Amino acid sequence: MGTPSEESNLLLYVDPQPRRPSKGRRPHRSAAATQRTVAVLLSIAALIFILATYAWLPHTLNTEETFAGADAESHASNGGVDPSRVFQNILSAKRLRHNLEYYASGTHVAGANMSQTEYTSNYFALQGLDTEIVEYYPWxxxxxxxxxxxxxxxxxxxxxxxxxxxxxxxxxxxxxxxxxxxxxxxxxxxxxxxxxxxxxxxxxxxxxxxxxxxxxxxxxxxxxxxxxxxxxxxxxxxxxxxxxxxxxxxxxxxxxxxxxxxxxxxxxxxxxxxxxxxxxxxxxxxxxxxxxxxxxxxxxxxxxxxxxxxxxxxxxxxxxxxxxxxxxxxxxxxxxxxxxxxxxxxxxxxxxxxxxxxxxxxxxxxxxxxxxxxxIAPIQNVIGRIRGRETPEEIVIIGNHRDSWSAGASDSSSGSAVLLELARAFGELQKLGWRPRRTIVLASWDAGEYGYVGSTEWVEENIDWLRSDAIAYVNVGTAVAGKVFEAAASPAMKGLLYSVAAQVRQPHSNGTVYEAWLRYSMDQEGDSPASDRTRGHMPKPRVHLPSLASDSVAFIAHAGISVVDLGFTGSTGAHHSSFDSLKRMLGYIDPDMQLHRAAAELWGLLALRLADDPILGHCTRCYAKDLKHYIGQLEKQVAQCWVNTTTPMKFRRLRAAQRQLLSSARIIEHDIKHLRSVYGDDCQMAGRRRHARCLALRASINDRISRLEQHFLDPAGIPHQRWYKHVLFGPEVPVRPPGTQLFPMLAEPLESCNVPRLRQLEKSVADILLEAAWFLREV
Incomplete structure (x- = not known):
């Protein structure tokens, strides 16, 4: 994809086609008068067209607006401008480098660099974001x-x-x-x-x-x-x-x-x-x-x-x-x-x-x-908001922790640099008249290195609001630490991740991030996408289990909000040391800042899709299919308790709940197909009388798929880890294998092969999954 000059500006122009004269009879007028009238009418028509176009901009950006120097790929198939393409062309490697140079200019340990807090806040505000500094006082x-x-x-x-x-x-x-x-x-x-x-x-x-x-x-x-x-x-x-x-x-x-x-x-x-x-x-x-x-x-x-x-x-x-x-x-x-x-x-x-x-x-x-x-020491989160135009109560959150152990060019300055550039790009889109359908929140967390303190305290303070209104959280702790793209996410986010990765070019290659990601995934050992071939499916890039070792943890494990963690990794040979420097970054990792630019495209396009798509892209079928795989892994673990028997324990209740979830996911897909065929994604085919019915159906679909994650929570929490509520994903502990744990409620009886307790807790988890399945059916 061609890219414009770093200094190019977004321009708005309209070139209306002249209308053909009516064939009906009109009173006789002189040629000059007729020309003057036509000129006036054309001027009025042009003005109306401009005003109508500008009013329509917040809806789709489907106008004759363009980006100076942008190539044909910036345009949608109907001749208008695709906002995602405009967004991609706004992004500037030069500005990303400037941001990185600022954040990586010195050590910024948690709570110890108020100047960066103020800089981030002022930058958000200059881009038109409603900005505040939220302070907490942790130990x-x-x-x-x-x-x-x-x-x-x-x-x-x-x-x-x-x-x-x-x-x-x-x-x-x-x-x-x-x-x-x-x-x-x-x-x-x-x-x-x-x-x-x-x-x-x-x-x-x-x-x-x-x-x-x-x-x-x-x-x-x-x-x-x-x-x-x-x-x-x-x-x-x-x-x-x-x-x-x-x-x-x-x-x-x-x-x-x-x-x-x-x-x-x-x-x-x-x-x-x-x-x-x-x-x-x-x-x-x-x-x-x-x-x-x-x-x-x-x-x-x-x-x-x-x-x-x-x-x-x-x-x-x-x-x-x-x-x-x-x-x-x-x-x-x-x-x-x-x-x-x-x-x-x-x-x-x-x-x-x-x-x-x-x-x-x-x-x-x-x-x-x-x-x-x-x-007890103060820390500062910087929160910026772009209010949604249609459903402002719904929010999409993107975040990165700002503190580092030293300069932290990779962790976390690369993510902070990208977050500022996203704020600028969204600000430029707003100058064109664009506003997201849903509210976008940009969050610069403090004290992430101390155990995700800033993000956790914010989630705990706003838990009721987030559970009511949050659509998703997209985290980039480290945007660039190498040249390999990896992602961890809720299964519901897989489809969006694949779609967005296919839109972004892999730096210094002729292919996309998706293609490079797939090749890398298939080269890895273990449960790789290559195993899909044996099941007759096309392989897909590997998406890791949701990360509970990042600022995503409070969102998914405590609040029940779908999450994504993404970034380019690989050469992590300076992690958390003073050698994670700007000089090392520009010398060996990303000299031309194209990896940072690709990270900005991926992160920003995800945010735009989540904030602007009329029908949310959450994949309920992906959750149901992955759940089947998780149960299979669980049965392999429990088989170790029955090494000398040919009839190991099966989790029949969990499998029955998984089938119900899959059935409900198909009902959601049917509802989406019906809405699109009868009304259109944006209810554009609905007449005045049917418009309210369409909006109600679409709101029901979006509510069900975005709040599914919450229905995997147990309000009482996981035994011995009550802060954690999610019954599918739990944190690593010393007695279990490293990484995010599947079915954390079952882990303890599984380790001791306590069958009665395992059966009891299986029923509890299955009941929660069944309730989630029935929730998807509620229209």
Whole structure:
């Protein structure tokens, strides 16, 4: 698709065709008078045409308006202008770079950069958005002092002390910023502990079980684990449950360092001094402010005591670079079990530096000191609104967290840069007279790195309004971290995702994002779209389960709103470190900003479709079909309880509920087909008497498909995780496989093979699904 100049402007012009004179008799007039009359009439007709066109613009933008320099692809098939094409042509790589340069110009930790809050708010307002700054007061910690040291307990001689710092790269301002935080975990416990060291691979439940099988206990130990596979908070909770005194999390070069390629500044991968900061808030219990679970942390909110907060950890932890981790691994050599004897997967990339991975425990002791200061601190969300013209009470929300651990060129500055450009593009469309059918809300969250605090508090404060009026939430935590597009979403959003991805060109290729996404998906191991071939279906790109490790979590898991998370990933070798810089981004990831532009197109087109389509594109059949697949996965899990039998347990109630949901989805599809054939999507074929009937039917369809997600909520919440309400998707916890969990209500009895309890909870979940199925039938 051709693109106009970055400085092109949107122009409005009308070129009405002259009308042919009437063949009827008219009084005789002079030629001059006739010409004057015709000229006047033509002028009046032109004026009326302009006014009518402008009045019609908010409805469809189907006018003779165009974008200077835009090619024929900007035009709809009927000769008018497609608003999505106009939107795509507005987007500017130059402006995206300017935005990125601003956000990545310095460190902006949660609540610590009011200037960026004001800049974002002012930018939204300049684009014509109704803008406000919403402040909350959560319980946050800041680093005071840290220490990791190896010493001989017999002599008290210190054998090694970790530097806990990152090297500066000459010419890269982000790595030289004095405001970069030290090695630090947000919501980590204050403490000074000492114990023997044990290496536990990635620190998953399976890894800890493997240690137990070879006779290695974590009781009273300091545990050293690798980043990856599961969230740091899940690793820490697993270590605490196993009796550990503290935990160290390091970035192994096999995962994102020199074993993957050239390290920064010679390449994009993680250098040896890089520290991957993280949150260790127990978000699997509840995200957001620890002291106000389930309600907003406003200035005067009633708060728990910190000791009462169940999502705070009780043992200290720190992140390490692989340079600092190497002496610790060397101290384990020859002690315990050779990691390779457990599994080759336990051996990392430091073997090239002479490290032999052993489990320990070590004979030397490790001292882990983590001094932090906790206090109630203000954070600021920036919320901008574009009021809808037809159903303003319905809202589509797009959001990105603004805070970063350092400059955060990828996470989160790339997303913030794109969010500003979307605000500008929507503002330009408004200048043309466009307004969305539904209200669009743009949200710049604060304290996302601390456990999705800003978004969670906002959802908790507005829960009733959101459940009543929200259509969907589209999140972009990191817009660009590599060249591979990936998405996680509610099944209802799959069709829209595929449609939009097919409209956007994959940067530096002749194909679309959809085509590149499909190729990548089919190359991946596991449950890939290639398996669709065996079922006789055309393969589709893989959409991951909805992310509960992002700012989407409160929307789907607590409020029951369909979500999408999207972005370009791949070269994540600087994640949460000072090396996630503008220089690295422009040098190795996106030099010409075309990936940012593609992310803006994808994000913006999704928002436009959700806000402007007369009939929402939520796919109820996709939900029903995916549910069948989820039940199949569940039956494979439960089959492990009956290894020696040929008749394992079947979830017949769940399957019956799934069939009802599929049947109801077909009824919705029939209603949509009927509306389109009889009235048209926008009720344009309905006469005056039938117009109200058409609008009522369309409103019923949209209400049913957009609120389906809410009918998968259990008001009582998931057992032991009451903040989480969704019965299909739950958070990861240490005793389960990493990632979003299917059927979280069934997880506990499934682990213990408690059949009576499993049957009881299956009925509860099936009843909720049946109610959702019947809701789809209500007209």
């Amino acid at each position: 946050l910690n800041r680093p005071v002092g840290q220490r990791v040291a190896l010493f001989d307990q017999r002599t008290n001689a210190v054998m090694y002390e970790a530097g806990l710092g990152e090297d500066s790269i000459p010419g890269d301002h982000a790595t030289e910023d004095p405001n970069n935080p030290p090695a630090f975990h947000s919501h980590s416990a204050h403490g000074n502990v000492t114990g023997q060291l044990v290496y536990a691979n990635y620190g998953t439940a399976e890894d800890i079980d493997a240690l137990t099988k070879v006779g290695v206990s974590l009781q009273d130990k300091i545990v050293l684990v690798r980043h990856g596979r599961t969230h740091s908070s899940t690793k820490l909770l697993a270590a605490e449950l196993a009796g550990a005194r503290g935990m160290l999390v390091y970035s192994d070069p096999a995962d994102d360092g020199y074993a993957r390629g050239r390290v920064y500044p010679e390449g994009p991968w993680r250098p040896e001094s890089s520290v991957q900061r993280d949150s260790v808030l127990r978000s699997s219990i509840y995200p957001g402010d620890p002291l106000t679970p389930g309600y907003a942390s406003t200035r005067d909110a009633q708060r728990l005591l910190p000791a009462e907060a169940t999502n705070l950890n009780r043992i200290p932890s720190l992140p390490l670079s692989y340079r600092d981790a190497q002496p610790l691994l060397n101290a384990l050599q020859g002690h315990g079990t050779n990691a390779a004897d457990i599994d080759r997967d336990w051996v990392g990339g430091l073997t090239s530096r002479g490290v032999r991975y052993w489990t320990g425990p070590s004979t030397l002791l490790v001292n882990l000191a983590n001094s932090v200061e906790y206090k």
